[in-house]
Structures are given as C-alpha cells and as structure tokens.
Amino acid sequence: MKKSLSITLDLFAGERPAPWTETLVDDALVLRHFALEKEEELLAEIAGIAGKAPFRNMQTPGGHTMSVAMTCCGMWGWVTDTSGYRYQSTDPGSGQPWPAMPEVFRDLAIGAAAEAGYPGFEPDACLINRYQPGAKMGLHQDRDEKDFSQPIVSVSLGVPATFQFGGARRRDRPVNTTLTSGDVVVWGRSARRNYHGVLRLKPGQHPLTGDLRYNLTFRRAR
Numbered sequence: 296m297k298k299s300l301s302i303t304l305d306l307f308a309g310e311r312p313a314p315w316t317e318t319l320v321d322d323a324l325v326l327r328h329f330a331l332e333k334e335e336e337l338l339a340e341i342a343g344i345a346g347k348a349p350f351r352n353m354q355t356p357g358g359h360t361m362s363v364a365m366t367c368c369g370m371w372g373w374v375t376d377t378s379g380y381r382y383q384s385t386d387p388g389s390g391q392p393w394p395a396m397p398e399v400f401r402d403l404a405i406g407a408a409a410e411a412g413y414p415g416f417e418p419d420a421c422l423i424n425r426y427q428p429g430a431k432m433g434l435h436q437d438r439d440e441k442d443f444s445q446p447i448v449s450v451s452l453g454v455p456a457t458f459q460f461g462g463a464r465r466r467d468r469p470v471n472t473t474l475t476s477g478d479v480v481v482w483g484r485s486a487r488r489n490y491h492g493v494l495r496l497k498p499g500q501h502p503l504t505g506d507l508r509y510n511l512t513f514r515r516a517r
C-alpha cells in the first residue's frame with residue numbers, strides 16, 4: 296500500500312494527471328485534455344456531419360471570405376453572408392436542417408460546463424470550425440446569442456493553435472494560450488463578452504487530423 300502510493304507520487308512528480316484546470320482570466324476556465332479520450336469519436340462525428348452539411352468558407356458582411364471553414368450541427372447554426380451574422384435552423388448550402396447534435400457532443404459540452412460551474416447548460420447550437428495552415432480568426436466578440444448568462448464551451452482538436460483572449464474592450468491587451476487537441480475551455484459570466492481570436496495556424500501534424508485543427512463551440516443560441 297505504502298509502496299504503490301509512493302510510485303503514484305513519483306509518476307506525477309512535476310505534472311498533473313489529465314484533466315487539469317487553468318484559469319485564463321476570471322470566468323474563463325481551461326480544462327486541459329478534458330476531451331482527450333473522446334478525440335476519435337468526436338472526429339468521426341465531425342466527418343459524418345460534414346458529409347451532410349459540408350464545410351464552407353463563408354462571406355463576412357464586409358464581403359471578405361473567411362479563412363476558417365465552418366459547418367454546424369444542432370437546432371441552430373451560426374452563419375454569415377453579406378446580409379450579416381445570424382443563427383438559422385437550415386444550412387444555407389442545401390436549405391436542409393442542420394444535422395442533429397451527436398450525443399457525444401452534447402454530453403461532453405454539458406459535462407464540461409458542469410465541471411466549470413454551469414450546471415444547467417443546454418446547448419442548442421454547435422459551430423464547427425476547421426483551420427487549414429494559415430487560417431486565422433481575428434479578434435471579435437460573440438454577441439449573436441440571446442442569453443449572455445449561458446456559457447460557451449469550446450473543444451479543440453488536431454493541430455495546436457495560439458488562442459488570444461482579450462478583455463471587454465478591443466483595446467484591452469490579450470493574453471495568449473496554446474490550445475492543444477482535447478483541451479476544453481468554458482467561458483461565462485464576466486468573460487462572456489470578451490474579445491478573442493486565433494492566430495494564423497502554423498504548419499503542423501496531428502496523428503488523427505493531419506495538418507488541420509478543428510474547434511467545436513457549443514452555445515445556447517435562442
């Protein structure tokens with residue numbers, strides 16, 4: 296008994312067993328490796344969703360093509376075109392309803408939110424972002440959702456990226472953190488309206504995604 300305890304301590308000397316949590320800023324919690332055991336299952340579901348609702352590089356209201364390709368699942372999907380940003384129940388590519396949110400997605404999002412102190416989270420929208428090398432997402436706020444008391448849960452998969460997390464004003468200096476495959480972040484309360492972005496994806500390789508990074512964001516849209 297005593298011996299196995301000391302072995303356990305030696306194994307974790309200088310590192311913590313996954314998942315471990317870090318506070319990025321107040322009300323923004325990183326659950327490192329929280330989704331690691333679900334990586335393959337999540338990626339298989341993404342492939343299934345993309346078979347029905349293909350990834351697209353959408354247009355911003357300003358007329359630029361986004362470098363991040365997107366698709367959605369769940370009741371509501373986030374879309375952008377030259378008439379603006381919005382949530383809608385259908386894929387603009389096909390006119391069909393978005394694919395259903397897989398149970399493994401929903402359970403993961405609800406579990407992460409509960410872990411971070413949001414026990415009643417009921418996501419009705421999941422945006423799936425796909426980054427190729429060189430893709431980026433400039434500093435922005437997420438403000439198209441109805442209820443800002445609900446958190447946003449984000450799941451990173453594949454090649455690591457540098458995530459920038461700013462303050463409530465665009466000029467607030469951002470803090471950077473690297474998000475690697477399996478990392479989950481929960482943003483709520485005072486952090487919910489903070490500016491954030493993703494730096495240009497550096498060339499890299501992940502055994503399950505090749506040179507790609509995926510990010511799932513779970514939201515309560517309506």
Ligand code: MD3
Nearest residue numbers: 424437447449482486487488489491510
């Ligand atoms: C902080 N996606 O889709 S998710 C987005 O990695 C988006 O693809 C990033 O920002 C990505 O809108 C990061 C992290 C995230 C999402 C929503 C937030 C951070 C947030 C809302 C408020 C504050």
Ligand code: FE
Nearest residue numbers: 435436437491
């Ligand atoms: Fe965002």
